[in-house]
Amino acid sequence: MVSKNPFANLKPxxxxxxxxxxxxxxGEYFSVSVQLSDENDEIGLSYLLKxxxxxxxxxxxxxxxxxxxxxxxxxxxxxxxxxxEVGGTTHFLHGAAHATSGTPDLFFNKLYHHEGGAVYLYxxxxxxxxxxxxxxxxxxxxAKSFLRAMHGSRTGPVHVAGDDGTLLRLAGNEWKRIPLxxxxxxxxxxIAEDGVVNIGCEDxxxxxxFEDDLxxxxxxxxxxxxxxxFKGKRYWGDDEYGLYVQKGLKLVPFRGLGYGYAMRASxxxxxxxxxxxxxxxDGAKWSGFEFGYNKGLHASIIDMSRRFL
Numbered sequence: 001m002v003s004k005n006p007f008a009n010l011k012p013x014x015x016x017x018x019x020x021x022x023x024x025x026x027g028e029y030f031s032v033s034v035q036l037s038d039e040n041d042e043i044g045l046s047y048l049l050k051x052x053x054x055x056x057x058x059x060x061x062x063x064x065x066x067x068x069x070x071x072x073x074x075x076x077x078x079x080x081x082x083x084x085e086v087g088g089t090t091h092f093l094h095g096a097a098h099a100t101s102g103t104p105d106l107f108f109n110k111l112y113h114h115e116g117g118a119v120y121l122y123x124x125x126x127x128x129x130x131x132x133x134x135x136x137x138x139x140x141x142x143a144k145s146f147l148r149a150m151h152g153s154r155t156g157p158v159h160v161a162g163d164d165g166t167l168l169r170l171a172g173n174e175w176k177r178i179p180l181x182x183x184x185x186x187x188x189x190x191i192a193e194d195g196v197v198n199i200g201c202e203d204x205x206x207x208x209x210f211e212d213d214l215x216x217x218x219x220x221x222x223x224x225x226x227x228x229x230f231k232g233k234r235y236w237g238d239d240e241y242g243l244y245v246q247k248g249l250k251l252v253p254f255r256g257l258g259y260g261y262a263m264r265a266s267x268x269x270x271x272x273x274x275x276x277x278x279x280x281x282d283g284a285k286w287s288g289f290e291f292g293y294n295k296g297l298h299a300s301i302i303d304m305s306r307r308f309l
Contacts, residue, residue, distance in 0.1 A: 005295075006043045006067065006231045007036070014039060019291060020046075020070060021111075021267065022278045024266040025078040028054045030184055032071040032278060033083060034291050048083050048093070053280075055287045058301050063096070073114040078179060082119050082131065084111050087097075090121070092134045100132045112150040114158050122147045126168075128160055128175075137154030142175045143285060149189035151227075156195060160188035167197070167209070180207075180214055187259035190227035192243070200236060218250040227248055228263035230270040232284045237272060242308070255279075255286065257308050277302060 002008040007015050020033040030051040037044050048064035073083040081093040083295050088103035089182040108123035119131040126143035128150075129136035145166040152158035158170045165182045166217040167189075168175040178197075188200030197209040198217075206217040206224060222238035228234075237260015262273040279288040279302075287301040302308070 003177045007038070007293070010038060010043075010084050010296055012292075015293045017276050017291050017293050017297075019261075019273050019278055020277060021073045021262060022262050022271050022273050023075040024269045024271050024280075025050075025075060028052055028088065029078065030271070030278070031073065031075040031081055032060075032291075033070045034297065036068050036073075036293055037069060041069070045067035046085065046103070048073055048081060048091075051278075051289070051299070053255050053287075053301075054303075057165060057300055058289050060299060061152045063093060066091070069110045074111045074119055076113045076119060082111060082113075084121065090136070094132075096141070101134045101136065103129065103136055104138055110148070110150065112158075115154050117152075120150060120158065120160075122150055122160055126166070127164075139170070139173060139175065142177060146187065148187050151189045151191050152191045153195070155189045155193065156191060159189060159191055161189045161198060161199065167199070178208065178209070179187055188227045190234070191228065191230065192234075200235065207235070207305055208249070215249065217245070217246070220251070224262040226272075228265050228270065230265040235260075235263060235270065235272075237261065242270060242274075255281075255308065258303050277308075279308070281302075 018035045020035050022032045032049045032051050035046045039164045046066045049060045051060040069086040071084050078189050079095045083091040092099045092102050106124050106127050108121050110122050112120045121129040124146050126141040128139045143166050144161040147160050147162035151158045160174040160292045161167045163185045165180045167178040184201040190198040200209040202223040204219045204221040208215045222240050224238050225239035236244045236251050241255030243260050245254040257274050264271045272282040277290040286304040291299050305309040
């Protein structure tokens with residue numbers, strides 16, 4: 001545990017609080033990684049939390065506290081968690097057991113867990129690593145672009161995308177390039193069960209790709225960061241409005257959450273990460289909770305009937 005508060009000399013409004021990742025574990029339990037920093041990112045303190053939230057009660061316990069910035073985490077099972085901190089240290093948690101590992105000497109900022117499969121790490125120079133126990137094996141890169149998004153359907157191969165229109169499909173232990181013939185940065189990626197590749201970029205450029213056919217999706221002039229299917233609908237998250245729902249080849253405003261940075265879905269809930277918030281949608285009703293800092297981390301329930309309408 002951290003013995004000294006790195007923010008002791010700062011006022012609460014000088015401390016940035018950001019939720020990095022959130023997952024529905026089971027029942028009323030969630031895992032959430034929260035990053036705290038000063039305005040220049042010179043001081044960092046992060047938490048990986050197990051949250052109990054039933055819509056009326058909110059409690060959490062700290063699974064991991066790091067005197068650094070946690071960039072992402074994944075939760076392959078309710079008791080297994082992998083967290084990535086700045087500098088490349090990764091934390092592997094299994095119940096009460098805790099192991100750490102380094103990464104290749106590159107900048108990695110994202111983790112992805114393929115449902116029922118492997119955990120991947122990705123970032124600069126087209127580099128992706130796959131977890132083997134508590135170590136990382138590099139998959140030979142075929143691109144030099146910074147990688148920003150990764151996804152695979154439950155029964156299909158993993159894809160990764162990033163700058164310069166880079167889109168790659170994992171075939172066995174090798175990457176296969178998918179030529180899109182544009183050079184925009186891809187920030188959001190979702191592979192449907194029928195193999196359709198959904199792509200979100202900056203400035204409202206959104207596409208569907210299937211069998212060498214790239215089709216534009218009508219979208220507002222926003223930067224899109226997340227795409228997720230839930231209960232038969234596809235949702236897109238941007239950096240200004242929040243959440244859109246796809247209807248045909250058009251994105252329609254759905255819920256004004258302010259920011260839809262990341263999304264994950266279980267069979268019961270769509271989990272949307274905002275800025276300091278975690279929003280939950282069961283297909284009919286919304287709920288959520290948010291984090292703040294005042295001499296310590298705290299969490300509170302969001303009244304979705306009054307805010308983020």
